[in-house]
Amino acid sequence: MANYRTAGLADMAIAILEGRDARCSLERALHGVDVMVSILKSGEEGRFVELTTTCTQPAALGIEEAKALLR
Secondary structure (H helix, E strand, O other): OOOOOOHHHHHHHHHHHHOOOOOOOHHHHHHHHHHHHHHHHHHHHOOOOOOOOOOOOOOOOOHHHHHHOOO
16 A cells, blocks of 8 residues: 655645646645635535636646656
8 A cells, every 4th residue: 555645745846846836836726725625615605606716637647657756
């Protein structure tokens, strides 16, 4: 069984070295919070709630990329 608890941190370190956006970026975290808060507000008010944020979707990790995060 693999232990992926530090995969986000490892990806962030590699992203800094490679000069790319980390998969666990602030933009994506903020969007996730916006989605969760909007779902709660929608349920409470019984209406659709417009999201105020957007984010890009990172490329999926391949098998070798995922393994590299465990080193």
